[in-house]
Amino acid sequence: MATALMTTPTEIPWIDRLRTEGAEGQAAVAELHALLLKAARFEVGRRGAELAHLRGGDQEDLAQQAADDALMAVLRKLDEFRGESRFTTWAYKFALLEAAVKVRRRAWQGREIPLADEGWETLADRSSADRSAENAELFAALHEEIERLGARQREVLIAVTLNGVPIDVLAERLGSSRGALYKNLHDARRKLREALAARGFRVEEGGEG
């Protein structure tokens, strides 16, 4: 709690006020909704390019829906606020998540989800002149090992990492969740790394740079 960004006593009234019965509690909920709406509009606004086909009014509706859903989530999870960040930062993340998921799903509405074909082209369809001999072998091995994955792991891996399908969109289509699909993806990546290592390829760790 050494940093000025950590919880201050001013955070406590947020929780107390939101739990107050009557007009004061309602005012706090309205104030919170306004904050969440601001965050949702921020997210919808920065993703405007994905929603170029929507009218401005539709984008505002999306932000309003995201703020409404985030408000319900925040009020439901008040007990989980640990005071390790400012209350507003904690609350904002719910509005940003709701807005981002809604935008991604709206942007992909009616579009077919590419689960396989295009991804294979990304891996395989590059001329040998563009790729070193060492990389050509590695990519050929990777291609083979992806084909050995179970169907679900292969679908998720190709859709998310090669075809750029947002994981939330894929989760909705498959009746699953971001967390469950990411677990599939994580397990698939681990298998691929192990298989490539067993075949003598050296694959470096990433994510720390």
Added chain:
Amino acid sequence: MAKDNEILGRVLGPGAPELTCEQCFDELDRYVELVLAGERADERIPGMRAHLAGCPACAEDFRSLHDLVSREGG
């Protein structure tokens, strides 16, 4: 080569211990504030950086919260 490395990075992921999406969301507000405060966010919340490198959706959530709080002077 750069394109190949980028594809490999996306397909094979960070290859380091990482949080789950649920853990990432739980810690996101604290992580963002630590980053903005110049604290040792990656030491305080191990596995977050690797997860953000591996999960495009959570990485976008991080950038959004970071930018929103930063804009507000956080």
